Amino acid sequence: MVLAHGTVGGHREARAALAAARATRANDLDRWLTALLTPAPTTPANPSMPAAAAAAAGADAVALIAVGSHGRRELTPGGDLDLVLLHRGRQDVAEVADRIWYPIWDSGIRLDHSVRTVHEARTVARTDMKAALGLLSARRIAGEHTLVDELRAAVLADWRAEARRRLGELAELCRERWEIQGELAFLLEPDLKEAHGGLRDVHVMQAVAASWVASAPDARVRAAHDLLLDVRHALHETTGRTSDRLVLQEQEAVAHALGMLDANVLLRSIAEAARTIMYAGDHLWRRVDRFCAPRRAPIRPRGQGAGRRAAVERTPVGDGAVEQEGEVVLARRADLSDPALALRVAAAAAQADLPLSSATVDRLAERAALPTTPWPAAARDALVSLLGAGTAAIGVWEALDQAGLVVRLLPDWERVRNRPQRNPVHTYTVDRHLVEAAARAAALTREVARPDLLLVGALLHDIGKGWPGDHSLGGAVVARDLGIRLGFPPGDVQVLETVVRHHLLLPETATRRDLDDPVTVESVIKAVAAVPGREREVVELLAALAIADGQATGPAAWGPWKARLVAELARRVIAALAGGTPSPAPALAPEQLALVRHDGAAVRVAGSRITIAAPDRPGLLWKAAGVLALHRLAVRTARTVNASPAADSGARTTAVLDFTAVPEYGTPPEPAALEADLRRMLADRLDVAGRLEKRARSVRPRPGVAVPPPRVWIVDDASSTATVVEVRAHDRPGLLWRIGQALGECGLQVRAAQVDTLGAEAVDVFYVVDAEGRAPTDANALDHIRHKVLEALA
16 A cells, blocks of 8 residues: 655655654653652551552552543644543542642643543443543553453443444444545545544444454554554644644645655545545445344245354346345356456446445455456446446445556556645545546436447546646547557547547637637637547537536536536537538527516526626626625626627617626625615616725735736637637636726727636636727737736736
8 A cells, every 4th residue: 555655765764753752652641640640659657558558559449541542542742631530439539630630731731531430431431422432442551450451341341232223323423424524535624533534433443343343444444544643643743733634734844744745745645545444434334234234034045954054145246246245246156367357347336336345356456367458348348337337336446446456457547546636626536536527427428429438538538637747638648548458449549539638628618718709619620620520429528528527526617507508519519510500599598588678677686696687888797796796795607698689679789697606705695785786886876996995995904825826818819709818816806896897997898708716716718809899909909908907916
């Protein structure tokens, strides 16, 4: 198990030093606490009693035990000291406790303490899960041995006797914690202890093992635990705080404290450790669920006596695979020399929506033959069948990955394995994102002529993120090589390479370019021309992959607006490829059409969706954005559409502005108040600029994280009717207002806009024309526009 990709030479030494520091601290604490319980010998009250015996008498019928981190000898600088003072009904136990607790408090160490008899501690453990888990790992520090032995034996006996009830309760508590904390492997700022796959989960596994229902964590899980413990130790030591959350600004310092190259290496190591723990935990909790389920009568073959062991039921689920006790295992006569066996068994498990037995996965990794280049058709079909199972394939793929099979099947996978995205838009690491995308693509296989290329393309679309440079270009090269390795014919390899190369083409074009401009469709056709005769097939694959990729990225990356734009662009491109023109699509959605009034204006606020329909005029977009900023709304998306009247009507063009906006903080504004201000703006009865300036003066600036400077491009050849200005900047309140105001000061009108906020980053595209409706082309004028917008963002 590789826990530190790309680490510097001091990594092992740094971790060894942290482990040694914890051991030294535990020993020092034990000596100090022992001295507190058993004071140094003094002159005995009874002259006939030896001084040592008098000191020992102070510890009679009492014992000090450590639970939690110190009980496991894992106390980090920011951890709590959890102690229990056991006694046999001593009348002076309060004085003994004060003799211990007060010096600890005076030292500044955080203390969680209790004073109990064995009966009291046992009673509490029966009802309090936290107390039970602590006492299961209790360690004697000083005092009477037999007292501690009695307590541990009693607590263990109760835990095992009531295992069915207590483990069910523990499972529910863990699932509630996971829901709140999320998955450690995929979080940008994880809680190292409480998140799913964190330190707490290993401690829980040890408690389950104490019930004899499951085995104790194996060496791989213990190594993963030790890595996370070292990260927690370095975090506490580096920050001087007690928090277990590894926030972004502290990751570089923690990485260096561990002798790692940088924060990316740190997050990659954490992801691998957390996924190892999660995978082991999944198997453990399935075993617990079977143990806690209502018992059924055993199935016995006909004629088998009551004293004979019941037969284990085995049901075939595929060639070489059977179901046994809720898991897929190898059939007795499975041919381990078959190079397609491992993938075929995995596909059978996924298609049956069952987990692969860990023992079966280990056996396949150790003994099964794997396909050689080029893969036989049976192995390739099994891979496609595995991916086509959808979300059921994710757990099976994780099992193959934990056993090292994925990297052996697809060597280039190593470069993206556990690679962090370090981007709030992305929910997962690169490798998990690829598997999630393939799972989403499985729901779209009816939309394309080649579902096999869609599934494999989804699995490989970001494979280039393991290489330097543009990941689309690098990924296309890797996809070509892997396509050959998988045994696809040359034409299919070319399609696969093109799909990976241009997997962002449709979403980026649809959201940043004007679909009504002929240049937009022409640019897509030019890109897919690399595969003559299969252009339509490629466009269908790209459209489906855009959906799967967006859904697998996260909620901020995909929504109804983007889906509609991508679908419309694909429709227009396919129509153009067929040699015709697409039938006119409604420029407006039904709810937008209902708002269009050529004789006035309309405003609609529905949750986070704000729609405005009004006669088109200069500055309408950014003034509306200014009103949203006044109400402390952050614009996530914005789109503009023009509804042109009939040529002989004499009416002005109606502009429809569609915003998605969320509160900067707190609760949303009152819809009626927002609508009223938007109507006042449309009637020129609201001083938007003045109110924004007043608000800006009242806000105290706060230091934030360092962000790259904004960038502004004038995009050449993106439109034949307008100048395209693309702005990328860190999002902040009123950003769209400032950009629009700068464009207005340049004498420009926004003909169309595509505004998106991805996480904390804004990607805004504006089609602008001058007062006469023409696209500015003079180089000096274009340079002035760019500098004016940059000045507004400074």
